[in-house]
Amino acid sequence: MALKVYNVLSRIKEDFTPLNPGVVNMYACGITVSGDAHIGHAYQSVVFDVITRYLRYLGYDVKYVRNYTDVDDKIIANAARAGMDPIEFAEKYMAQTDIEMDALGNAQPTIMARATKCIDDIINFVQKLIDSGHAYVSEFGDVYFKLSSFPEYGKLSHIQVDKNDTGVRKETEPGKQNDLDFALWKSAKPGEIAWKSPWGMGRPGWHIECSAMNLKYLGEQIDIHGGGRDLVFPHHENEIAQSESLTGKQFAKYWIHCGLVKINGQKMSKSLGNGILLKDVLAKYDADTIRFALLRNTYSADIDITDSLLPESRKHIYKMYSGLAALNGRDFSDADQNETNAKIDEIKNEFERAMNDNFNTLEVIAAAFGWFGFINTELAKKSTEYDLKRIADKIVELFRVLNILQQNPIEYIEKTKNDVLEKSGLTVDDIEKSINERLVAKQNKDWATADAVRAKLLDKGIVLNDTPNGTTWDVNL
């Protein structure tokens, strides 16, 4: 049962075999920090976080490099609008994004690279491309990649540039030899942030930084290169052209792209301005809920953030934590350990089968509904032959790969209840008074009053449950 990965380069699911046994070098394109991070950034970061975690679960020594693009046209423009220095502006949003990514439950990548910290490497890279005839300097001090020097151009996106020119908006940039050549180095306009280079003051083009950072931190060849699907063309295509022209070797072995985010069926994009900011989602939902929502989707497919997705996800998370909490204080010392082991193996196999199939977290979650159904069913019986605590521990251990269900269940439930109480303005005392009031009514068979008490609480998000051991209350999410 080996890991299979869908490789965008070959367009098939391939057996995953890293270049060097036991080691995985992965690079995922991060964020251009021209403002607040949005839910699309969150999706991409969670997907590659989980990929990293699963590779580590399989025992690989993973080096995961992510980058911030901290200088580009938009950053310069937005910084100017905010009356800030572009570097200061970028740093502000990088710091904020770091905090949000952490709050989302993402592990820190091995290396967080930054374009402006690699200017020398970029200049070096560009110079080598010029020296080898893959790039040229224009009369205006810009450096362009010479597309005609890389015959394999288009192998990732399957775009044939000579056939694709109809309908493409062409921006005439003076100094370009060919419309399709792309900038490696941009000369600075007066007053713009700039670095000294052999071609005059300027700054890196968008694509070159990733090639340079890859080379610097991971070497000439890497195992996995990832990002959002919107980067396939031209960004990743251009990275391949630059890197492979420089080294003469295949750049990345596996290309992995996650789908894009839609909001209630509509594509989310900067041009449409319908983005959901990560900080706004984090203000309303906990990381477990957000990750659950994002991972209950095949990573390569677009994800539709409908109005019901996050509330529904929260219910599922709450229910799972409730299942875990219900095991607290239960004694399973009489359990049949062999049967329990068999169940644990079955769960582990289901998990690995799903994850080995191109990181199918959707299937893991579908299976997990079954696992929790099993626990609840056994728990509802008078006696069970399974050690449910050990089974639950295994589920939690496996879910470490998704970084979901890692909180203390009792505390999670307490916290959720407190949040609801805070919103409803009720206290635990209020609820217990109502329960007692209802108990009296029930004893008098005054069902109308009993039901009214219950309805009133339900109105405020509190649901009463009559059990053989008395009445309990819970939040109605």
Place this chain on the structure above:
RNA sequence: GGCCAGGUGGCAGAGUGGUUAUGCAGAGGACUGCAAAUCCUUGUAUGCCGGUUCGAUUCCGACCCUGGCCUCCA
């Protein structure tokens, strides 16, 4: 115009050459004073037309439709 993805039950959405997930909603049941929660059961689902096959939702071809990328974007 070029390239790509996809069309599955009421909705969302997977996998699979033959017995088809999962969730939500619905129905029935256990339970309850009634509920709730939980659990169990359940439902004429695979765009259209051909082909390959003993057998296709799954493979191949044509067609129709939807969406994406080709411009900054994760």
